[in-house]
Amino acid sequence: xxxxxxxxxxxxxxxxxxxxxxxxxxxxxxxxxxxxxxxxxxxxxxxxxxxxxxxxxxxxxxxxxxxxxxxxxxxxxxxxxxxxxxxxxxxxxxxxxxxxxxxxxxxxxxxxxxxxxxxxxxxxxxxxxxxxxxxxxxxxxxxxxxxxxxxxxxxxxxxxxxxxxxxxxxxxxxxxxxxxxxxxxxxxxxxxxxxxxxxxxxxxxxxxxxxxxxxxxxxxxxxxxxxxxxxxxxxxxxxxxxxxxxxxxxxxxxxxxxxxxxxxxxxxxxxxxxxxxxxxxxxxxxxxxxxxxxxxxxxxxxxxxxxxxxxxxxxxxxxxxxxxxxxxxxxxxxxxxxxxxxxxxxxxxxxxxxxxxxxxxxxxxxxxxxxxxxxxxxxxxxxxxxxxxxxxxxxxxxxxxxxxxxxxxxxxxxxxxxxxxxxxxxxxxxxxxxxxxxxxxxxxxxxxxxxxxxxxxxxxxxxxxxxxxxxxxxxxxxxxxxxxxxxxxxxxxxxxxxxxxxxxxxxxxxxxxxxxxxxxxxxxxxxxxxxxxxxxxxxxxxxxxxxxxxxxxxxxxxxxxxxxxxxxxxxxxxxxxxxxxxxxxxxxxxxxxxxxxxxxxxxxxxxxxxxxxxxxxx
Amino acid sequence: xxxxxxxxxxxxxxxxxxxxxxxxxxxxxxxxxxxxxxxxxxxxxxxxxxxxxxxxxxxxxxxxxxxxxxxxxxxxxxxxxxxxxxxxxxxxxxxxxxxxxxxxxxxxxxxxxxxxxxxxxxxxxxxxxxxxxxxxxxxxxxxxxxxxxxxxxxxxxxxxxxxxxxxxxxxxxxxxxxxxxxxxxxxxxxxxxxxxxxxxxxxxxxxxxxxxxxxxxxxxxxxxxxxxxxxxxxxxxxxxxxxxxxxxxxxxxxxxxxxxxxxxxxxxxxxxxxxxxxxxxxxxxxxxxxxxxxxxxxxxxxxxxx
Numbered sequence: 001x002x003x004x005x006x007x008x009x010x011x012x013x014x015x016x017x018x019x020x021x022x023x024x025x026x027x028x029x030x031x032x033x034x035x036x037x038x039x040x041x042x043x044x045x046x047x048x049x050x051x052x053x054x055x056x057x058x059x060x061x062x063x064x065x066x067x068x069x070x071x072x073x074x075x076x077x078x079x080x081x082x083x084x085x086x087x088x089x090x091x092x093x094x095x096x097x098x099x100x101x102x103x104x105x106x107x108x109x110x111x112x113x114x115x116x117x118x119x120x121x122x123x124x125x126x127x128x129x130x131x132x133x134x135x136x137x138x139x140x141x142x143x144x145x146x147x148x149x150x151x152x153x154x155x156x157x158x159x160x161x162x163x164x165x166x167x168x169x170x171x172x173x174x175x176x177x178x179x180x181x182x183x184x185x186x187x188x189x190x191x192x193x194x195x196x197x198x199x200x201x202x203x204x205x206x207x208x209x210x211x212x213x214x215x216x217x218x219x220x221x222x223x224x225x226x227x228x229x230x231x232x233x234x235x236x237x238x239x240x241x242x243x244x245x246x247x248x249x250x251x252x253x254x255x256x257x258x259x260x261x262x263x264x265x266x267x268x269x270x271x272x273x274x275x276x277x278x279x280x281x282x283x284x285x286x287x288x289x290x291x292x293x294x295x296x297x298x299x300x301x302x303x304x305x306x307x308x309x310x311x312x313x314x315x316x317x318x319x320x321x322x323x324x325x326x327x328x329x330x331x332x333x334x335x336x337x338x339x340x341x342x343x344x345x346x347x348x349x350x351x352x353x354x355x356x357x358x359x360x361x362x363x364x365x366x367x368x369x370x371x372x373x374x375x376x377x378x379x380x381x382x383x384x385x386x387x388x389x390x391x392x393x394x395x396x397x398x399x400x401x402x403x404x405x406x407x408x409x410x411x412x413x414x415x416x417x418x419x420x421x422x423x424x425x426x427x428x429x430x431x432x433x434x435x436x437x438x439x440x441x442x443x444x445x446x447x448x449x450x451x452x453x454x455x456x457x458x459x460x461x462x463x464x465x466x467x468x469x470x471x472x473x474x475x476x477x478x479x480x481x482x483x484x485x486x487x488x489x490x491x492x493x494x495x496x497x498x499x500x501x502x503x504x505x506x507x508x509x510x511x512x513x514x515x516x517x518x519x520x521x522x523x524x525x526x527x528x529x530x531x532x533x534x535x536x537x538x539x540x541x542x543x544x545x546x547x548x549x550x551x552x553x554x555x556x557x558x559x560x561x562x563x564x565x566x567x568x569x570x571x572x573x574x575x576x577x578x579x580x581x582x583x584x585x586x587x588x589x590x591x592x593x594x595x596x597x598x599x600x601x602x603x604x605x606x607x608x609x610x611x612x613x614x615x616x617x618x
Numbered sequence: 619x620x621x622x623x624x625x626x627x628x629x630x631x632x633x634x635x636x637x638x639x640x641x642x643x644x645x646x647x648x649x650x651x652x653x654x655x656x657x658x659x660x661x662x663x664x665x666x667x668x669x670x671x672x673x674x675x676x677x678x679x680x681x682x683x684x685x686x687x688x689x690x691x692x693x694x695x696x697x698x699x700x701x702x703x704x705x706x707x708x709x710x711x712x713x714x715x716x717x718x719x720x721x722x723x724x725x726x727x728x729x730x731x732x733x734x735x736x737x738x739x740x741x742x743x744x745x746x747x748x749x750x751x752x753x754x755x756x757x758x759x760x761x762x763x764x765x766x767x768x769x770x771x772x773x774x775x776x777x778x779x780x781x782x783x784x785x786x787x788x789x790x791x792x793x794x795x796x797x798x799x800x801x802x803x804x805x806x807x808x809x810x811x812x813x814x815x816x817x818x819x820x821x822x823x824x825x826x827x828x829x830x831x832x833x834x835x836x837x838x839x840x841x842x843x844x845x846x847x848x849x850x851x852x853x854x855x856x857x858x859x860x861x862x863x864x865x866x867x868x869x870x871x872x873x874x875x876x877x878x879x880x881x882x883x884x885x886x887x888x889x890x891x892x893x894x895x896x897x898x899x900x901x902x903x904x905x906x907x908x909x910x911x912x913x914x915x916x917x918x919x920x921x922x923x924x
Binding site: 008010011042043087088090091092093094095096098099117177178181184185188189191192193194455476479480482483484486487488501503504 | 756757758759761762763764766767768769770771772773774775779780790791792794795796798799800801802803826827829830864866887888891893
């Protein structure tokens with residue numbers, strides 16, 4: 001079995017991506033000639049889709065016969081410009097900020113580095129769109145490409161050299177890029193050679209450029225030799241760009257340039273404005289649906305659609321020489337799933353409420369049994385006799401999923417009665433086993449799917465015990481996601497002013513729900529989400545970071561909130577990617593008001609973040 | 619910057635000792651050993667002023683410190699090193715890296731490189747800790763970036779992607795968190811062996827069994843007791859990767875790995891980046907548990923090439 005463990009699109013070429021690209025339902029919307037904002041945390045496939053829409057990506061995509069019909073309906077009459085962010089930006093920006101005391105010096109150096117990086121990417125993208133025709137061969141005709149002569153190239157480079165303030169006139173795109181790199185390194189040297197200020201003083205004498213203005217200049221120059229060109233400028237992963245840049249891009253959605261559209265990704269919560277600016281931007285800034293379109297890439301708060309996720313898993317299986325059906329059968333065969341409680345079908349699984357009722361009794365869930373008795377259910381078989389939609393909802397549809405997870409993780413005391421911990425109990429992750437449950441744990445996040453499927457295909461290939469393999473994969477991937485959430489950095493100011501780090505806050509939110517859900521008193525409709533009302537400001541920043549890291553999933557359909565400017569009234573749930581850590585179900589429940597920190601009875605100070613205790617537990 | 623030539627540490631005799639007094643029990647180990655062997659040179663010791671934290675009060679009250687020049691302000695400390703080098707050149711320096719945090723360690727080494735013409739030899743010494751179980755909890759990250767601004771890196775026409783070289787340590791989840799933030803094209807993981815095998819078990823556990831590596835061969839074990847071999851191995855990887863990728867080293871784990879990484883980055887300046895997670899308070903180095911010396915004395919020495 002060949003299992004490809006290469007994980008992300010950043011390091012893949014447009015050709016590699018286009019050849020295996022799974023077309024999401026929002027593809028046409030993203031590819032259309034409109035201003036666009038892609039919303040969601042990292043790992044959701046933003047780079048993948050933006051790389052597919054580069055000139056090379058489109059060329060290779062059009063070579064796929066299976067996409068002929070779809071692509072022929074779409075309008076690609078624009079030159080795509082792709083500007084990726086560098087993953088080291090944020091760290092370097094922190095370092096520059098720390099090294100330079102004067103704000104105007106910081107701004108000048110950070111801006112210089114950003115502008116030269118973007119201009120370099122602009123030239124690279126434009127080169128990618130140039131048709132190289134031989135005298136005796138017709139040029140490849142694609143609407144997103146442009147044919148240029150050597151004299152055209154010289155003219156463009158001469159003009160840009162002057163407009164972009166480069167020290168010497170360049171005659172080729174290679175020369176232009178080298179010159180930009182050289183200037184970029186002068187900006188870097190101004191920091192790396194400190195405390196010697198010679199290099200810093202030199203770059204401070206350079207003119208400060210505005211990238212969007214430089215971009216318009218480029219359109220003018222190219223427009224002088226080819227009329228009527230349209231441009232689509234994609235900024236990838238701009239969430240890690242300096243906040244000032246984000247604010248500028250966002251504001252330009254309203255009226256940037258008639259020859260171009262802007263496309264970029266944002267985290268769900270607008271954190272690049274101050275509170276006052278946010279209020280102003282939400283009232284007077286660009287209008288969603290009018291000035292730009294929004295595509296939400298994050299999983300839905302409720303009733304998520306896993307079709308794309310299934311297709312991605314199917315492709316991974318096919319690449320490894322197996323099938324989705326075989327992997328699915330392997331995962332559903334876990335002996336840790338309570339016997340008879342689930343019926344697996346091609347569309348997912350159905351809960352066997354009779355078996356769940358029996359299992360709840362065996363697990364000692366006295367409170368649940370009492371509740372059912374009060375409602376006329378003396379024994380499991382009585383459930384078959386429940387009639388009427390309202391009654392079935394009350395006693396089966398809403399109740400069974402809660403009874404099911406309690407039958408796995410009910411807190412009963414016993415020999416560990418003096419312990420406040422659920423996580424010290426070695427019960428494994430049986431509730432989360434099975435193909436559809438694993439899919440839920442990925443939240444449909446392509447990167448998470450890749451991690452899980454790579455792990456599980458390896459185990460499948462080795463014919464490992466399915467339960468052991470899933471316990472290990474779940475613990476490893478939950479740990480990994482927690483590490484990513486905790487890697488979102490706090491400024492010192494925030495650490496001093498805020499009560500909790502994002503992960504600490506998320507843990508408390510998860511524990512508070514879990515303690516009620518798995519507590520002694522059965523609740524048929526327990527709270528499994530939160531709604532923000534009058535939030536204590538000391539929790540604000542941690543909550544924002546938790547949302548933007550993907551640890552919390554906001555209901556972005558309620559109140560027409562595609563981008564979040566204000567937490568008040570937001571409803572959110574914990575990401576299913578963290579569910580096994582708190583033993584929360586993979587369903588959405590009632591909201592609980594969140595104003596301050598919820599009270600939890602358990603203390604986790606001495607307990608590990610690592611879940612690997614369960615790796616050999618069947 | 620200039621290159622270095624490794625020497626046999628036994629062949630060097632130091633005039634200047636650079637160390638620190640902090641909350642780790644082992645922070646004075648090298649200094650005490652020097653005093654016991656009738657060291658006649660000058661001792662410059664940075665005082666972390668860690669209050670009542672762990673072993674700091676005991677370390678600070680050690681009478682042997684009366685024979686050293688103790689400095690509380692780090693700017694003054696660097697200045698004192700520079701002054702000593704200028705007034706006594708050529709100077710053979712012994713730098714105890716055991717309990718310095720990575721930022722200060724980088725500043726000291728950069729200062730030695732800046733004064734390379736005044737330095738005869740540099741001996742790095744490191745006293746590994748005796749085993750104690752690590753924390754399995756995630757710390758709050760305050761910043762994640764270059765150890766010092768000098769390691770901001772450079773752009774190159776031939777390099778686009780990123781190669782990340784991780785020095786694996788106890789720090790739970792840090793390596794995988796860094797990988798998910800930086801999304802490198804190539805990952806190498808250097809994991810220490812050679813002292814207490816219990817370390818190896820815990821390091822593997824706290825790094826999620828290195829499941830984030832694409833290929834097993836990208837996990838390389840290095841012998842903590844042989845830093846010169848680590849230096850050559852690292853240099854080979856760094857120079858190879860630096861032809862095609864931007865190289866970023868994340869030195870977690872033993873400080874001797876951090877020292878080797880910083881020296882390499884200074885030799886190959888400005889292309890190599892060295893980063894760190896900052897989770898520490900302002901008055902204490904990066905870990906918050908005590909560390910007692912295991913008894914091993916690890917040394918590496920070099921001189922600057924002309």
